[in-house]
Amino acid sequence: MRSHVAGSDTTSAADSEQTAIILDSVDRFLERHVRPYAQKLEHDDIYPEEIVGHMKELGLFGAIIAQEYGGLGLSASVYAKIVERIATVWMSLTGIFNSHLIMASAVQRFGTAEQKQRFLPRFATGEIRGGLALTEPDCGTDLQAVRTLAKKGTDGNYTINGTKTWISNGIYGQCFALLVKTDPAANPRHKGMSLFLAEKRDGFRVSRKLEKLGYKGIDSAELIFEDYKIDADCLIGGVEGRGLQHALGGLELGRINVASRGVGVAQAALDEAVSYSQIRHTFGKPICEHQAIQLKLGDMVTRVHASRLLVQYAAEAYDAGRRCDMEAGMAKLFATEAAMENAAESMRIHGGYGYSKEFIVERLYRDAPLLVIGEGTNEMQRMIIARQVLERSKSGKKA
Amino acid sequence: MKVLVAVKRVVDYNVKVRVKADGTGVDLANVKMSMNPFDEIGVEEAVRLKEAGKATEVIVVSIGPAQAQETLRTALAMGADRGILIKTDAEVQPLAVAKLLKAVCDAEQPGLVITGKQAIDDDSNQTGQMLAALWGRPQATFANKLFIEGDKAKVVREIDGGLQTVEIDLPAVLTTDLRLNEPRYASLPNIMKAKKKPIDEKTPESLGVDIASRLKVLKVAEPPKRVAGVKVPDVATLVQKLKTEAGVI
Ligand SMILES: Cc1cc2nc3c(=O)[nH]c(=O)nc-3n(C[C@H](O)[C@H](O)[C@H](O)COP(=O)(O)OP(=O)(O)OC[C@H]3O[C@@H](n4cnc5c(N)ncnc54)[C@H](O)[C@@H]3O)c2cc1C
Numbered sequence: 129m130r131s132h133v134a135g136s137d138t139t140s141a142a143d144s145e146q147t148a149i150i151l152d153s154v155d156r157f158l159e160r161h162v163r164p165y166a167q168k169l170e171h172d173d174i175y176p177e178e179i180v181g182h183m184k185e186l187g188l189f190g191a192i193i194a195q196e197y198g199g200l201g202l203s204a205s206v207y208a209k210i211v212e213r214i215a216t217v218w219m220s221l222t223g224i225f226n227s228h229l230i231m232a233s234a235v236q237r238f239g240t241a242e243q244k245q246r247f248l249p250r251f252a253t254g255e256i257r258g259g260l261a262l263t264e265p266d267c268g269t270d271l272q273a274v275r276t277l278a279k280k281g282t283d284g285n286y287t288i289n290g291t292k293t294w295i296s297n298g299i300y301g302q303c304f305a306l307l308v309k310t311d312p313a314a315n316p317r318h319k320g321m322s323l324f325l326a327e328k329r330d331g332f333r334v335s336r337k338l339e340k341l342g343y344k345g346i347d348s349a350e351l352i353f354e355d356y357k358i359d360a361d362c363l364i365g366g367v368e369g370r371g372l373q374h375a376l377g378g379l380e381l382g383r384i385n386v387a388s389r390g391v392g393v394a395q396a397a398l399d400e401a402v403s404y405s406q407i408r409h410t411f412g413k414p415i416c417e418h419q420a421i422q423l424k425l426g427d428m429v430t431r432v433h434a435s436r437l438l439v440q441y442a443a444e445a446y447d448a449g450r451r452c453d454m455e456a457g458m459a460k461l462f463a464t465e466a467a468m469e470n471a472a473e474s475m476r477i478h479g480g481y482g483y484s485k486e487f488i489v490e491r492l493y494r495d496a497p498l499l500v501i502g503e504g505t506n507e508m509q510r511m512i513i514a515r516q517v518l519e520r521s522k523s524g525k526k527a
Numbered sequence: 528m529k530v531l532v533a534v535k536r537v538v539d540y541n542v543k544v545r546v547k548a549d550g551t552g553v554d555l556a557n558v559k560m561s562m563n564p565f566d567e568i569g570v571e572e573a574v575r576l577k578e579a580g581k582a583t584e585v586i587v588v589s590i591g592p593a594q595a596q597e598t599l600r601t602a603l604a605m606g607a608d609r610g611i612l613i614k615t616d617a618e619v620q621p622l623a624v625a626k627l628l629k630a631v632c633d634a635e636q637p638g639l640v641i642t643g644k645q646a647i648d649d650d651s652n653q654t655g656q657m658l659a660a661l662w663g664r665p666q667a668t669f670a671n672k673l674f675i676e677g678d679k680a681k682v683v684r685e686i687d688g689g690l691q692t693v694e695i696d697l698p699a700v701l702t703t704d705l706r707l708n709e710p711r712y713a714s715l716p717n718i719m720k721a722k723k724k725p726i727d728e729k730t731p732e733s734l735g736v737d738i739a740s741r742l743k744v745l746k747v748a749e750p751p752k753r754v755a756g757v758k759v760p761d762v763a764t765l766v767q768k769l770k771t772e773a774g775v776i
Contacts, residue, residue, distance in 0.1 A: 187715035
């Protein structure tokens with residue numbers, strides 16, 4: 129008779145068993161608490177407060193925060209699978225925990241020991257939720273042009289003034305990784321940039337909720353800072369001038385996440401098309417038996433699988449600690465374009481019903497475009513990929 | 528009081544099963560497997576008893592191949608304390624399962640054993656009843672509600688005409704029906720914690736139980752495909768078709 133305590137073994141079999149159980153729980157959460165309500169909440173652009181409560185219980189807000197701070201410490205590969213699953217049912221939900229986790233990972237990677245102890249356990253439970261405040265009315269891609277200013281006082285603490293826009297979780301979140309200039313005259317410009325953890329209080333207000341084409345339910349807002357006082361110990365890492373590096377440091381993971389959302393939306397568009405095309409008849413047979421529809425389905429399913437493989441490829445590189453801006457960029461580019469194309473093709477397959485609010489495809493069609501813009505536009509991804517391939521070729525490496 | 532819950536790894540209820548071409552069984556290649564839904568209800572009920580302070584320990588037991596460990600791990604993530612895997616690749620019929628569970632009962636001395644009313648793969652609906660007989664203890668099948676009162680249990684049962692309430696002495700065997708509770712899904716932190724909970728491995732031989740099949744499956748076949756109906760223009764045609772084509776009048 130053999131007796132053993134698992135947990136001491138970290139074999140890949142145990143890991144894949146655990147991943148299967150995790151994904152099963154995520155599926156149950158989606159079927160029980162999300163799918164029946166998503167369509168209505170989305171159409172009315174209502175913040176899914178109850179669902180967020182269930183996300184908290186499920187533990188999503190701590191997914192990639194280290195276990196020593198009360199998180200789950202999941203790998204990027206497993207995290208990507210969770211994001212894909214959720215995006216298949218309602219993409220907006222993924223933004224609620226992903227922006228939050230990118231903020232948390234900035235603290236985890238670059239914060240001081242004291243900052244990690246102070247913030248990460250409360251981020252992990254979802255007690256404090258938040259996001260990233262980088263974009264401003266006059267700049268998104270060109271972040272070095274931010275104008276929000278943090279002025280150091282004689283006591284060593286800071287006063288911040290400026291406006292941020294398009295900030296996900298802006299209304300319901302309590303804490304944001306805020307990108308500012310601490311030295312607007314610095315050259316190069318990024319040497320004057322810093323990232324703070326800014327909690328809501330006097331001097332920090334939401335000026336308005338932004339109305340959007342899609343990505344509804346989640347709150348996108350404009351945030352205003354007016355003589356907002358913040359202590360020096362909220363400067364991530366404790367040293368000025370590293371803000372851009374800290375903000376961009378989370379982007380590889382951010383891109384893997386947005387790519388996973390792309391896979392989810394592309395998969396959902398495919399699923400809708402596959403089931404509708406078997407039900408709808410024209411000229412005496414289900415439309416899936418017409419070759420024109422099959423050509424679309426063939427392309428759609430291929431795009432989904434290729435996207436998923438690119439995401440896993442990037443996530444594995446990330447988990448192995450390798451540089452993966454090119455891999456994450458390719459996954460983000462390909463998977464989000466796949467989401468756009470599959471949503472449009474699925475809509476065509478649905479004919480007039482694809483244009484109806486009673487069917488899911490019209491939402492997918494509105495949600496997909498965000499993915500090609502957010503977390504670095506796809507134009508920027510192409511440039512990053514090209515630069516890397518050129519650089520690797522110069523150093524004699526095959527891309 | 529210890530509560531023992533039997534959990535079986537079965538084809539997921541969402542899967543459309545296919546019969547193997549040679550008629551020997553159902554094709555299991557690349558098919559999603561999950562915990563039998565009635566067993567999930569059993570785990571939920573046991574965990575609730577523990578949360579209410581009526582149970583001291585929840586033990587889950589599964590009989591099957593190495594992969595049944597995942598089913599146990601799921602139950603541990605839902606809140607069970609430890610698992611027992613009785614490992615075998617052989618086909619195990621209800622009587623053999625009942626004998627194995629009896630052996631576990633002898634070793635663990637639980638105050639309550641919960642099984643599903645049936646497993647959704649072979650729908651036998653026999654294991655709980657056979658276990659009660661072998662163990663010589665009372666049984667309450669098709670449970671809709673359970674109340675533990677000292678060394679007795681009051682159980683509301685689902686029967687053909689409605690609901691029936693019975694009182695039984697503990698230790699006893701309970702089999703779950705669909706409406707007993709809505710089982711929780713495990714939270715991700717609890718899934719991580721479950722990785723550290725112990726699972727004991729045993730074999731039918733180590734428990735001294737002969738699991739040889741007593742029943743022989745002759746053939747497994749798919750139910751006949753339903754063909755599309757026809758619309759009839761009037762009652763006269765209907766009656767005529769019922770007479771000549773359907774042959775029912
Ligand atoms: C729904 C939504 C949610 C968002 N959430 C957040 C959030 O939580 N936090 C946050 O900080 N931001 C957020 N954003 C902002 C988002 O990150 C930016 O919109 C994005 O980075 C693009 O910036 P921009 O809008 O300023 O476009 P611009 O930078 O003005 O770009 C306009 C166009 O020019 C192209 N372009 C720019 N520079 C170059 C170049 N060098 N070469 C070639 N082409 C170029 C771009 O690809 C694009 O096509 C969100 C946006 C949306 C729509």
